[in-house]
Amino acid sequence: MRNNVQQTIKFGAERLTIEDVLAVANGASAEMNPSQAFRAKIDRGVAFLERLLKEEGVIYGVTTGYGDSCTVAIPPNLVDELPLHLTRFHGCGLGDDLNHQQARAVLATRLCSLSQGVSGVTHGLLGQIVTLINKDITPRIPQEGSVGASGDLTPLSYLAAALIGEREVIYQGEIKPTSAVYAELGIAPIKLKPKEGLALMNGTSVMTALACLAYKRAEYLVQLTTRITAMVSLGMQGNDFHFDEALFAVKPHPGQQQIAQWLRSDLQAERPPSNSDRLQDRYSLRCAPHVIGAVQDSLPWLRQLIENELNSANDNPIIDGDNERVLHGGHFYGGHIAMAMDTLKTGIANIADLLDRQMAQLMDYKFNNGLPFNLSGAEGDRKPINHGFKAVQIGISAWTAEALKHTMPASVFSRSTECHNQDKVSMGTIASRDCLRVLELTEQVASASLLAATQALELRKIHDQLDDNHMSLAMKTMNELVLSEFDFVREDRPLEQDLRHFMARIQQQHWALYEESEG
Template identity: 65%
Template sequence: MHPADINIPQREIKFDRNRLAIEDVTDIAKGTARAVLSNDPTFREQIARGADFLDRLLREDGIIYGVTTGYGDSCTVAIPHDLVEELPHHLFTYHGCGLGSYLTPQQTRAVMAARLASLSKGFSGVSVELLVQIEKLLAAGLLPLIPSEGSVGASGDLTPLSYLAAVLCGEREVWRDGMHVSAKQAMQEAGISPIRLRPKEGLAIMNGTAVMTALACLAYDRAAYLTRLTTRITAMASFALDGNAHHFDEVLFSVKPHQGMQQVAAWLRQDLQCDKAERNGKRLQDRYSIRCAPHVIGVLADALPFFRLSIENELNSANDNPIIDAEEETVLHGGHFYGGHIAFAMDGMKNAVANLADLLDRQMALLVDSRYNHGLPPNLSGAQGDRAAINHGLKALQISASAWTAEALKLTMPASVFSRSTECHNQDKVSMGTIAARDCLRVLELTEQVAAALLITVRQGVTLRQRLQSDAVLREPLSKMMEMLDSDVALIVEDRRLEPELRALLERIRNQSWSLYAQEK
């Protein structure tokens, strides 16, 4: 979606040397905020100072990696002075070998925001004009067409970010209003002139962690919402199964001090009758997928603050090489392009999220099975009388949810341990952070599909429980949730195709349409 298509006011997010939050990137990605490069003269002078320092070094015949030398293992190759200006163009040209599906416009806006954030720290030796060019492209909705595959996540996201570097210079293709257009044509029509990269600017754009960090920001946003949605679904599943809500007792959870787990239990207490009077007549212990739900969801809830810290630290870092310290007039060679923190966060997140899919899948298995659903009809079919014999309720949906869960669980193999030695053994230990981030997004997608299936399931199960037990009364949070679900999903009496409703629910999940508990940082 192009920002111009969104009819809500866009807040301005200022890019300077101050710290940004994950939400700043996700709002830019969603088109609800726009990136604005600071006009503060002090900030702009700090940026310009780095580029001026590099210019002076060049005039003095200084040796600068990636400016007067070749790249990577070719750092021992001296570049003739009259060819230095051509080097950045060669860097993004020979890295134009990405494959796989293209990053979506939303993902691409996040990538551009993440790269702009890093370069704005003032340690990359780039010009103000380069930063302004990224700002212009974002404002015009001209987004580089970036293949998602081809990065090993150390020396940064070289291949995918080469597509950003090329577009800044008017080469390759862009997304414009959801279509693929020549960058040169689109920029000409938007009144944006291509730039010529200064000696270190190709390296500064490409030699960083912007792609994996951007995808991690988007993953965090979705995972945080799934934490709350899975809790709400669990509450509805417990109600439909006539479960024992005292499993979420406050005193019980006080003796195991994991804060995220305790928060999930508190949310469940908001949704369910947990007082002592309600214990009478209930089973002593529900099965683990209900009773231990706070312990499962709580792992992700407790990990989210760590994930946030790792992602936001990377977002707010200068992560290319070399680092240019204009204040001390030094060039510092290091490895800040290494995406290990993002790789570890994404591998951990996809594991915790896949466990949500598994939890929901187990809850669904209980709900549709008349041996375990405590009086509800087989497969939660709403058909009655003779019609019940030919209607199959949620039988096929349970199979599909199981397939999505299995695929999510399969993808939990950590990418970060599969380092490869590349580029003549110069890049001999790499992070695989971008692969981990892509895997995490796929696990999130599959888990959201399982959640959509469970929303249909618990909507059906709650209604059938109330039909069975006239005294089964929903507390206000669940009652409101049922009202919202009723508008999207009619009770399933006669068998029908459920794909349209699943897709509608997926859209609501990804737009975070339901307000679920208080969101905490």
């Protein structure tokens, strides 16, 4: 990614940001807060728990069974074995595994939650997660199997298993037995103390990790879609007065105003000659600030939800070592992340739909103000057999339709489970996974749209309808950057590899676009 990776992220000190999680996900190292005050807070929680156990106090998940089995008392001689059983019986995840970046993000989000100092875990457990981050060892975590309350139990069991040397990890690009990697690197597995299995697994860290990744991808897509919209407007010989400052002053959504300002900046150049007699462009151009701006305006609110969850203690029970209380509650419930991701995926799918409509205009000779059929670059007697971006436009339609299909909110599909103990659940992890899929599909749409918009501008140049005087510095720079890696389509050729290449560029956030106004 184009953002500089901070070399070391400190846990247990200041609040972490989405960018801190991204830094760890992309390779930054971790360290614990070395202050005496932080270490003492951790120690007080552990000491309080140990004293309660000696006094035979009743603590959910420590001296009782889990979930609906909370009425089952655990004999004192079996208390130490209970967390091991919790990690093992939850080893039933299915589906594709989280990728390396996503798994590192999970390590960061769980470490952040446990570092709040109210989960009753030891320095040894915190240090073991730091070791995994710094040695670049990530647990193999299947994506499917969480209902988002009691948190991400099944996927987080794979993190717990890695800490104790069980199951598998990803190391040096390969899936290997955890025990073998530990033996190779001289890492000793930890033994979970009575509350530590529950503290590791009973939380929202998988959905929150994925939400952090989704947020940054969405933030970039908003900017890229704005740039593509400017390119399409120029290629279509559209009207730049649709983005006038005075116009947007009377509808004062700040994100919408930001998008209009970026469009004005991109289109601030001499107007080219036009074949269009339309006073008003169709909605996909004229209302672009309103569509993209709705997402831009949601970003501060979404950041607040995600970062509050990130910096929360979200397991159960909470161990208040300072006041020597065990607080039983439901902080594992992932409703805020579910709401954030259901909202974000809808906004991003609308961006895919916006680009799809722009591309439908751009490639249709009936609407594109004199551009060739399907943006074909063929000339003379070669024209009849060349079809340019015809199939790409069909692909854009397909990817958009699939993105729109995924916008059904996951949070409304709560299901009663686990003997009706978990009778209202968040589905936050499914919402996060849905959002990532919508982002991927929209990045495919954006990749194709960027190439088509570039092709349109080149066609205008070839036909002497556009020159450098008609393009702002930002537009000229973007055009040159794309053309440095993409050949103008004069004769039909397979475009799959071009599309994949530019999709990777988008996911790497390869181009600096606008000065960020938020975050």
